[in-house]
Each structure stands twice: as structure tokens, then as C-alpha cells.
Amino acid sequence: MTESTPRFGFVAFAETWNGRLAMMGFVIGLGTELLTGQSIAAQLGLG
Template sequence: MTDKISTESKTSTAPAEPSFGWNEYAELVNGRFAMVGFVILLGLEFFTGQDLWTWLGLR
């Protein structure tokens, strides 16, 4: 019984490979860049004491 459960829960998916267009790999890379940009924005606000709009001179 435990063998049946363990084999059913294992799934093998091929790793995403770079390719052109809208695909899973592009979405992963886009999400990672968005997370890095958000952390950089938080650091910018923390170290300068200004929000993004003030830092850009729009406020």
C-alpha cells in the first residue's frame, strides 16, 4: 500500500527550457525579475527615505 502511494505522488516534469514567445520559462524569468525589482525598490525607499515618485521627481 505504501508503494502505491509513493509512486502516485511522484511526478516527473521536464525542466523549463528557454524558447521564444509566451511560455512557462518566460513567466518564471519575468516573475523573478519582478521580485528582484520589488526588493530593489524597497531598498531604495529604505535608504533614501523617499518613495519612488519623489525619487523620480514626480512629486
């Protein structure tokens, strides 16, 4: 079965995955901050 709806651009499928990956990045960033004691900006050399 082939699906004719696009899976790129501003469609619900792409926005759902974008939100999931953003939440994962936020949690990973907070976890790294808690483990290292440095802010995310300091880890990147910005602060």
C-alpha cells in the same frame, strides 16, 4: 542536444524569469526607499 521548444513569448520559461525579475525589482525599490527616505515616485521625479 538541441531543444525545439521556443524560449520567447508566453511560455513557462519566459514567465518564470519575468516573475523573478519583477520580484527583484520590487525588493530593490523597497530597499532604495528605505535607504533614501524618499518614495519610488519621488526618486523618479513624479511626486
